[in-house]
Amino acid sequence: MDSIKVFAPGTVANVACGFDVIGLALDAPGDEMIIRRSEVPGVRISAVHGADLPLEASRNVAGVAVQALLQKLEDPKAGFEIEIFKNIHPGSGIGSSAASSAGAVVGVNLLLGEPFSRKQLVRFAMEGERLASGAAHADNVAPAILGGFTLVRSYRPLDITALHTPKDLWVTVIHPQIEVKTSDAREILKQKVLMTDAIRQWGNVGALVAGLYQENYDLISRSLEDVIVEPIRSILIPAFHELKLRCKEAGALGGGISGSGPSVFMLSKGEESARKVADTMNQVYAPLGVDYKIYVSQINTEGVKVIG
Template identity: 70%
Template sequence: MKGIKIFSPATIANLVCGFDVIGLALDFPKDEIYLYKTNNPGIHIHRIYKSSLPNDPMKNSAFAALQALLKKYQKIQINEEEKIGFKIELIKNIRPGSGIGSSAASAAGVVYGANVLLGNPFNTIQLIRFAMEGERIASGIAHADNVAPAIMGGVTLIRSYNPLDITKLHSPNQLWVSIIHPQIEVKTSDAREILKQKILMTDAIKQWGNVGALVAGLYREDYELISRSLEDVIVEPIRAILIPYFYELQIKCKEIGALGGGISGSGPSVFMLSKGNYTAKKVIEVMNQVYSPLQVDYKTYISPINLQGIKWSEIF
């Protein structure tokens, strides 16, 4: 039996104006995954720590993603008599339902680790496709805006799903992220259900302009342009009702220097981008000031952009 230790990062999806197409990887928090290659066919979820996630394979994103990889590998392996299976242990430091890519971290982490143990037969796009099957289990939709940055690192842009076409964007070295996670439940399915199916052309034009300017701002490291581009006129106005004190949080953080921010994924976490660690820490203080009087438990995180994505420390 051969094993690998993996660190799979939290991620921010729907980067304000980049709904379903732009995401980024965080340095903190991150899941720890121990993955073992065995000669016992099939996939076995041995233990899950720090979470009540189901061991039921049909309800677990890690299982679904690894199953997709193993199915493909069995079609291409040279030695058809070789018996291959995997055993998974998850340490869930990213809380499920937080909106910062918990299911994506599990799915992306196991396929990345399995690929290393098998000798890297699959490329990055193939790994993302496998991980997307885990997201299908978690949210009902095989989306890539969390698993792509988890695997590729940095900020990623999904140009197309058919064919899958993803590019890694430039990440300014002073860009930091502050996050508050209210301990409330916002189901991805519910958050999608309330969205409008049709939008005004004027709103679409404004959104396209913001996405293009955000990409330009990232490459030019123009923090003022990034700030002006962090505006969502399509999704955020609808989903904001699901997050307590969302607009107050947004306004107060920008008043003390945050570039801007919005809802992470489908929520309930809210993130703000800042230039530099000092401002990012001040943003955390403001987040505490807004939420501490409320009768809502919450957690906060602060992180730079994770440029590498998933890391592995040892094979044993």
């Protein structure tokens, strides 16, 4: 193949209690990318549609991720051109930089004949995240590449495992049209955590994983609690606490801040419940005078996929 078109899904990172370690992939929204072989060695970003992002490869997350892949490949003749269609707004909290990074490395890898496994591609995509936020975290790029729920057991060494995805689990996401940069959202976090809070958080992480495998929706609901990051970051999101309370009253299992915000996600059992939650989100945000978008999605268990 000389060219390929891929869909790179948006993602929800942290999933309440799993800061920097748990993420999930969405069916919508997602970026689209056309990747073409080039006779010119290296990587070039030919165009970015839908967002004002750098075309210089070393300043674009997709370019940086592919550069990391090509460096490992050690093929001085390999060259690629990438055209990006941004459907995930930068700074949205639903994995904009991760989608570009993930889609680029998966597409290039396919054109090369798949010299790397999908898990190996996560490390290259993390370099795009390093450019975007200053931290090479994997909780967005891992589910974007692998699909479903993923858990980062360790960063040194990198150790990622796929988790079970209950078939009736749906996600509703509201994206207020304000920007919260991941780097800024990280700066306000506390550097020390009380032992009592840490113990409570660990319990929730373990119970959430157990709930996913058992398809125990009550346990999943009880586990969607973040006592460390959410209390601080929630001040950046309009009507966050009312939104969360009203959505749970409408039938959501629970939720929280998606990534670093400002998007807020809610998990539900079944599509009907997820759409009721979307209606509630609309009721809460319509009077605020803040533009927003709402997405209702199943969990994407495939990750980045070829669409042309």
